[in-house]
Amino acid sequence: MPAQKRFAQPISPAPVTKYQPNLLPAYVSNGIIGLRVRQIPFHAGVAVVNGGAAIDPTTLTASTPYAPYPLSGDIRLEDVWLSEALQQITYEEQRYDFTCGELHTRFHFIVNGITAHIDVLTFCSRSLPTTVLQQTQIQVDKPCHLALLAIINPAGSPGKWLARNTRLPGSKNSITAGSFWTMPLMGDAADSSESNSSFVDGSLIWEFLGGLSTCGVAYTTELHGTDQAQRLVAKEGEQLPLTTRYTFQAEPGCTYTFNQIASIVPSCYHHEPDWQATRLIYLAKERGFDALRQENRAAWEELWKGRILLMGAEERWQCMVDAAFFYLHSSIHHSSPASTTPFGLAMWPNYNYYYGHIMWDQETFVLPPLFLTAPDAALSMLTYRCERLPAARSNAKMQGYRGSQFPWSSSPTYGEETTPLESTSSQLEIHVTLDVAYAFAQYVHATDDEDFLQQQAWPVLKDVAEWIESRVTHSERGYEIKHVVGIAETSQPVNNNAYTNIAARVVLLEATALARKLGRKVPDTWEKIANSLVLPIDPQTHVLLNEEGYTSSAKGGSTPEALATFFPYPYRPGEQIEQATLAFYLPLAEKYAGKPMLSAFLGVYAAWSGNRELSTHFFEKGYADFLSQPFNITNEMPNYTPEGQPVGPFITNIGGFLMSCLYGLTRLRLGPGEPQSWCEGPIILPDGWDGIQVERIWIHGRPARLTANHGDKHAHIEFLDC
Template identity: 40%
Template sequence: MKAHRISEYRQGFQPAYLSNGLIGLRIGANPLAVGKALVNGFVGTSPTVSHESYNQAPYPVAGNIIAGSDELAKRPDLFRFVEQICDFRCGELVSCFEFASEAAAIRAECLTFCSRTLPPVVAQQVKIETDRPCELIFEARMDPQFIPGRVLVRMRLGWCADAVLLWEGRGGLSTCGAAYDCEFCGEGLIRQRRNDWGLEEDMQLTAFTVRAEPGRPLVFRQYGALVPSVMHGEPHWQAARMVEMARTKGFDALREENRFAWSELWRARPVLVGADDKWQDVVDAAFFYLHSSVHPSMPCSVAPFGLSDEFNYHGHVFWDAEGWMFPACLLTDPESARAMLDYRFRTREMAGFHARLHGYRGLMYPNQTANTGSDVTTLWARDSFNCGVGLEVAHAFAAYAHATGDRIFEREKAWPVVKGVADWIVSRVRRTRRGYEMPYDRSRDEQWLSVHNCATTLGMAKLVLCEASAMAQRLGYEPPAVWREIGRNLFFPIDADSRVLLKFEGWKDERELCGMEIAALYEMFPFSIGPEVDRATIDYYLDRADRYLGMPMFSVHVAAMLARYRGR
């Protein structure tokens, strides 16, 4: 792993993504400008589709520099980007820029990180140098006026933190506590003030007026905290407490703790053997951004895109969490993997209601969920037919119990979920002369709606029923005979001539966008129908693998199968 540097900020660049799994920031070329802040568990209504979605939180570490009559926030023409460095080793972003004011030529270096040891906290150090003596003002800012929502509580404390906000998201679905504090380290302070007046839409700021001298860096340290209401009944006061703790520990101690936490994560780094360095860089980037987006303290699992964006997938939790991200976390950061399962356990009541709404028993986890676990699937997605989410969830609970050997977890957490999903399977399948079938499903690659006997769903159902029976026996229960009966007699859509397992009944190979979900079934799980079908199926799909490599969703499994079975 290494630090990645850019020295030219081109048009169309995405702002840097910095996160610890509870807080996510987007930081642009000017690191003191108000960026984007998202918080795991802070939601409001989406401005585009009006359902539950991530909402932006007040950005807690914005700032401004004033020299003479020139103000950085109002004179972007005087700003010049120098470089930005994202250090994958420790989760730090260093942004360097110049500000050509009339009073002095200013060079600034801004170091920002989201603390992994105090998860609600963002810490930032701004180091400023000038080429000649001048009076300079640095402002620490928290300005929510351009994000959807409203202020419920606004206070300037004078202790614990410089300022506190209780911010309500659009539609009033949840609130977020925000607080910040700032300190000046060094000589030359003339005065310090806070804006204790103003209407609620006015920003909160702390201004330091200092005497700058060439060769004497000015150092300002900002501590911001964001706490979602799903984790605390009074999140604004808790944010103030977290800021006080951060400042008491100090920037250097927080930074050292954060660096150590990242070094512990990197001990699990996957190392490629025999591959070019560029492929190792790709693996390192995937590792870094995955672990930037998960944390043992996250209350609401992890969404596609993590905390980097509120519009793509709206911050909803999909089966991607258990299907794609959980396996990697289980091996490299089991505590974060556990946090994903804690969310599913907390929301299992809503999975039960979801099953009842569809006329089933047990637990049926919706395709998209958010804070409460209710179905928040976008209507245009038409995913009410999707049956696979609960199967992935149950398999993840069983996998965690196997990997950790935690029998208390297995009895108290895994068993209620695995049993609930097994009971759902029993009520979901239909017995026919061909066996147990599952009509009206959606293909796993999401390209086909209302299909019958989706092979991936049936394969997962078989695995879950086997896990449920084995878990029951380990815990001293007698598993229902119907679990074994269904598991042995599920009807799989197998082509009569080729003996190939089809994606679903009646499927024809039509070069879909993501047509290799069968590869995932064989590669991710201990799945088998029998030697004849297994061999025919693997050969059939691998003969067509080249056209799917690089496509969404299942390319990695295709590549793994090519390596395993054909040495490619």
């Protein structure tokens, strides 16, 4: 059966049907706000806001912090609070709907023979992207007293209160400076008709640890199904959680709908983030919960037009690629102020060891799938780098070079180096600068955006070309790049790392070609250096080695760095060197498979060697083995953490797998020519895969269909607007 009919809709993962309090919570995100939603969604999970910055208390460097969790709550049935009686919950399920980015949770709460049937919907709005929403629907089987509580408690976010309000400034009962209205978490309070008529329940400003940034949070609630509820608002108390409580008599046969809408605004968006969050809550309330839900569904429907279909493949492979597509697009938005991180916005305490930094992963693994499926989101990530070009220039100057050198670990706010001090990668793993520059060139090829080329890409490529020129060493052999660390992260620096040198060659040639397109004059040395860089090719075997002095038995020796110059970089050394290099590294791939990043490409390298069975094998070991349940989470490594806990979704591996399907197996190479010239061949797919099809990709601002069938000479691009 054709894949289009077998898999007509994106395949959502199997639901969780048992309450497991230690389970890695579901990840719900829109690229601006990321939530870890617990199995009981009222329990505070983890929230992350894109653009937030704090001092990490362990490394004392800039990091991405937890934000106040915006959708906490509680339910009281008769005189028992759900949070205090988890043993009285009967769990039904928690399930994703990948088609629309929604998380649904259903369970029963039973007190004194009374059962409350509870259904919770949680999502992050893509149409109003600082906004997150939660809807709780409750039915009871007997008359009872019911209370519903919304809570915003910043206690899980290291930092301090700067402001807290439950009245609008300028309103009849606005609160003067130093006087705040609140209520205890489950205490009693008097009804406030003023609060009942307000479109916002409360707001706060939270300063993250170290004072690097703040965020504003505002929220509103509404209850449908009864007009007899008493709405309780806050009393005084400067540093108590924001809360809203509804109390009423519930009757069987009725459905009570409790909506929570919250906005989180980072200070990089607005200097008064609490008031701006309040304004955005007004917009959200004007549109209404149902309209925002429909807008969100429509946004996901549009994104899924870029879905990758694996024709002929087993359903499990389609499940994997759908999950990868979902988690990648959940983690970036065209409004994102600070790119995204190796884990997207999916932080959790047991694996926050990249500290929310922006690294080479983003340009190398995350951006390429977005170039064709969501170019506006790709643009936001590149804009992050472009806006922080002054920091890269300063970084180069401090190390004695010209141009720009991008940091190994970039801080969310300023784009400065933030690698923990015990690491040497920040100084020696310089390929990150080349990866950033190459991403700008690829975006130009994918979009043909001349304004972007002039205003953003050219300054970056020019700076990086100048940096390469000042970084190379001239010798009798040509030009060399010495004392670097490559992808394998060897314990000692090496000379003429293949990945670094070829990346430098590609960037210099891209910069030269784009300069000519713009009519800019550039030094002749750029092309001269590009064509004279020393490459570690063994003259006897014709194998491109990882670096000079390379031995496969050394630490990291199985890392296929040389193969990464063929894909994702576009180096084409000729059939003899390419096949010799593939034949040399593929046997080493058995040892390498299971490492993050390049493992997702191993199936492509095997396919390029002509071995379909080996390609399937390496997609199993290099990607499928990284997945864990529930929810088809892609982890950083197959064995998760040393404690055996999942650590994902790891967006780097996800992007690598999507790249393999979208570019590697289809032999699609972005370039300056006509799009059909990008299609190389032949097409060799994993065993059992008949073809790869994407109904809509974006090329030069036009919708197109991509099809690559096994055995074809090359893939086919068909524009849909002809």
